Amino acid sequence: MADPSVMSLEEFERHLARAGLAVTPEKARELYACVPFLTAMAARVRADFSYADEPAHVFAAGRPGR
């Protein structure tokens, strides 16, 4: 996600608009206050991964639906 330390309220609103989500200015201000919590979570899932650290996907070729 975009870095909220440099993301203004206006940028937050534009981001939501690009995602196709319409919010009132009042609601945008309320939700904008939660952005630091999301940023902290997004930062936490970034570890010292190596190239070999694959995501925990489950995908089995040749087995439809699985």
Add this chain to the structure above:
Amino acid sequence: MTAPLYFLSIADAAAAIAARRLSPVELTEAVLHRIAAIDERLNSYVLVTAERALADARKAEAEIAAGNYRGALHGIPIGVKDIYDTGGIRTTCHSHLLANNVPAEDSEAVRRLNTAGTVLLGKLATHEFAFGGPGWDLPFPPARNPWNTEHFTGGSSSGSGAAVAAGLCLAALGSDTAGSIRMPAAYCGLAGIKPTYGRVSRRGVAPLAWSEDHCGPLTWTSRDSALVLQALAGHDPADPASADVPVPDFAAALTGDIRGLRIGVIRHFHETDAVAADGIRTAFDTALEVFRGLGAEVADVTLSPLQDYHAACFVILLTEALAVHEKDLKATPEKFGEIVRDRLTLAAMLSGVDYVQALRMRRRLVAELDAALERFDILITLSAYDAAPQITNVPKFYLFEKPLLTAPFDLTGHPAHAFCIGFNGAGLPYGAQIVGRAFDEATLLKAADAYEQATAWRMRRPPI
């Protein structure tokens, strides 16, 4: 029997039904009368299917009389969280979006319970789409805690927790994506198992986050959880995540003998990563002494910070939930309750890279938990930081304020079983959870059952 019929455990009711000392019709009528008498104060049901229930009960009674007893769930009245499809019966997900939704078929879990001979009492309140609550802008009011109706049930299986605790069903289906079985179990003083990911089919259950959704029961005792899980568990080719693994006899594992069981205590989750209230920490330490007294070997274990598990769980959950609801959120946002709408809107701030990094973190944390479970047979931690808060004092964004103690095991898929470890001075329950190796639910249930047999908490019922 001295307890009212509606307060019987499944095990006791089943024994009486099997011996033909109790009629399924008599039991069902007692529970329906109880619902009629007190549920207007609890709001646990969004739909009571009384005619269906009585028909199911009469059918069970006739089958048993003819010598065709199906097993421990035959003639047992149950409730179903309103995110499980029920064929021909309204299934709303507690949302205006699905206010008139009537599925054609039962979900696989409901089908299996029907096969086991249960009696369907109705559909239970939930947080909207198992995600947002308690809310007052939804088609139905939020469920209330029977231990004190001014307090929160926990969620999202809110009606399931309230109904089982109050004697409005003997078991309920719930679902658990970040704690939605185990939090209501904690706040309502119940047993509730989130089985291993893939153990119970999700087919026909409204998704919240596909890779973290688990289906399971809430019951009064851990033995009852074993009995219901027995009926639910098993491979379903129609669920892509369903595991084709053997299903053991869960009740047979409940020997009461846990001598030598190695229990790892994830103390840092609720003592330093985030801090639980003093009273529940004391209750937890007392519970550990009970396990020691039963012959278990108890030692602390250290994992990654709770916040790491919580972050990975919620980056995945929020992203998958937005994918589920994106179309409706854009087209008819006004049909969602405010809580779900706001949470989904915030999820749009997460990127595809965030999601993949969370999946990479998930693999690492699964390996960490697997390694801990090589040293210990089970792990234990609290399932909530305190007793239930007041229902009007639940923050809309509580998931951002404090990491959920239940979230780690939805992320990793390990089985986790919640059980009651006592009460506070106001009579509200405290809960803990036991975590085990993948597909080893039997050991969790065995340990919790032994604890329940050694303590008196199962003797106490809500004063409502």
